[in-house]
Amino acid sequence: MFRKVLFPTDFSEGSYRAAKRFEKSNEVPVGEVVLLHVIDEGTLEDLLNGYSLLYENEKVELEEIKEKLEEKVMERLREKIEDVKRAFNAGKVKPVVRFGIPWEEIVKVAEEEDVSLIILPTHGKLGFSKELFGSTAMRVLKKTFRPVLLMKPKCRCGDEE
Secondary structure, three states: OEEEEEOOOOOOHHHHHHHHHHHHHOOEEEEEEEEEEEEEEHHHHHHHHOOOOHOHHHHHHHHHHHHHHHHHHHHHHHHHHHHHHHHHOOOEEEEEEEEEEEHHHHHHHHHHOOOOOOEOOOOOOOOOOOOOOHHHHHHHHOOOOOOOEEEOOOOOOOOOO
16 A cells, blocks of 8 residues: 555646556555645746736735635645545545745655655656656656656557547
């Protein structure tokens, strides 16, 4: 049995397929899944870049935007709880939202939650790359001391839907 698994998601097709492939190949129950989404602060800053002239108080506006984003993302994670329970044969799913650099937050949450396994798709939203692994997956592999299971979103094994 896996005691606690960290499954970061960017809500991409790659994340969905990684969960489906884990469901098809895993026969061991999981005690708890930490379902994590990291809102990339760099993307948030890029989004607001140049709009600061429109706001009277940029810091207040940024906090309001972050709060609304966090609410929306948490809502999306909660919608996925039953699917994640089934896919991971899990007793419990804990949704978590963080702001920061995705790979850094994945490593931090893995330590904070004391997970026994991190499951990552090899490619997320930028999965068009011909690289072997995406940059987030590669950085997590380099920086964590936790076991990591990389799931290819596609394979030639005939198990795709």
